[in-house]
Amino acid sequence: MKPCIVILLCLLVCACGGDYQQEDGHIVFVTANEGQGTVKTLVQGADIASFRDLGNYYAVDKNRAYRGSGAISGAHAASFVVIAPDYAKDDAQVYYSHKPIAHADPASFVVIDPNYARDRNDVYMQGEPMHVCDASSFHRVADELDSRNWAIDNQCAYVRGVRLPGAHPRSFRVLGYEYAKDDVQAYSSTFGVIRDADAATFEMPKSPCNICARDKYRCYSSGKPTPCNPRFFPQ
Numbered sequence: 001m002k003p004c005i006v007i008l009l010c011l012l013v014c015a016c017g018g019d020y021q022q023e024d025g026h027i028v029f030v031t032a033n034e035g036q037g038t039v040k041t042l043v044q045g046a047d048i049a050s051f052r053d054l055g056n057y058y059a060v061d062k063n064r065a066y067r068g069s070g071a072i073s074g075a076h077a078a079s080f081v082v083i084a085p086d087y088a089k090d091d092a093q094v095y096y097s098h099k100p101i102a103h104a105d106p107a108s109f110v111v112i113d114p115n116y117a118r119d120r121n122d123v124y125m126q127g128e129p130m131h132v133c134d135a136s137s138f139h140r141v142a143d144e145l146d147s148r149n150w151a152i153d154n155q156c157a158y159v160r161g162v163r164l165p166g167a168h169p170r171s172f173r174v175l176g177y178e179y180a181k182d183d184v185q186a187y188s189s190t191f192g193v194i195r196d197a198d199a200a201t202f203e204m205p206k207s208p209c210n211i212c213a214r215d216k217y218r219c220y221s222s223g224k225p226t227p228c229n230p231r232f233f234p235q
Contacts (some may be wrong), residue, residue: 008019018068020053027051027059029069041069054082065090067098074100084111094119096127103129116140116151123151125161132156133163141174148191150174155181159189166193175204178222186215188223207232 007055018031020043026044030093033037043059043066050062052102058080059066065075065088072080076090088095092106101124106118116138117124123132132138133155141150150172157167159180164187171183179202180187186197194202198215205212211218219228 017125018057020051020059022048022051029057033096043069045071054088056085056088058082058088067095070098072098083109084117085114085121087111087117096176098126099127100217101127113140128161130158130161131163132158141172141180149177150180157187159187159192164192164194175202175213176210179213186213191223194220203229205233207234 006228007073008199011231015149018029021028023042023047024042027043028040030038030040045064046059046066047061047063050063050117051059051219053059053092060077060080063077065077065080065219066072072088072095074093075095076092078089080088081090082088086097086143089106090108094101094106095108103121104124104165105121106121109117110119110146112119112123115125118135118138123130123135123138132153134153137154138151140151141152147157152167152169152172154169157164157169157180161231164185166185167187168182168184172180173182174180178189180189181197181199181202184199184200186193186202196217197220201216203215204210205214209221210231211222212221214228214233219233220226
């Protein structure tokens with residue numbers, strides 16, 4: 001099947017986005033998918049006269065801000081703006097989807113990419129504070145398959161939003177989707193620090209296996225010791 005046909009079918013069959021419509025004197029949020037067809041959900045308490053669709057499933061009226069069919073608790077409608085897909089803010093808080101991001105600073109908050117955002121105090125992964133060592137120098141160290149996995153700042157390194165204990169960011173480098181290392185330790189994106197791994201000789205073999213690694217002592221699968229199968233660990 002040609003790629004353009006596949007894309008068209010996915011848009012027609014798999015679509016699950018939504019938009020706002022006025023119907024019978026009410027505002028409804030309309031979604032569609034293969035399993036349920038068109039679904040219309042009443043936006044409770046919406047003021048039709050002042051209601052505005054802001055895009056990315058956000059809306060406001062004179063009283064409230066909304067995500068989908070639900071009002072966002074505590075949001076200030078007068079100052080509420082969308083800043084990126086899944087992110088919005090008002091003069092007091094920042095929101096990921098409909099949830100306030102704890103301690104986020106609206107004035108300095110910026111979205112780095114769909115997974116990460118930062119303000120003057122911290123970095124956030126999908127709305128969750130990471131408590132990084134240095135927010136100003138934080139950046140992803142992207143691998144080929146998943147840019148969420150690895151990141152560093154001037155003092156620390158991280159995997160999937162979690163700090164790696166004892167990591168050395170200056171020598172930190174990504175080996176692939178599952179593995180990274182520095183001058184002292186090797187790391188798995190599944191389990192973090194790989195105990196007893198020899199960082200100097202730790203490597204990913206040239207094989208189809210993207211969860212395989214080895215050092216001079218042993219072989220690993222997803223960060224755990226495993227027999228050195230010649231199929232995945234060629235000499």
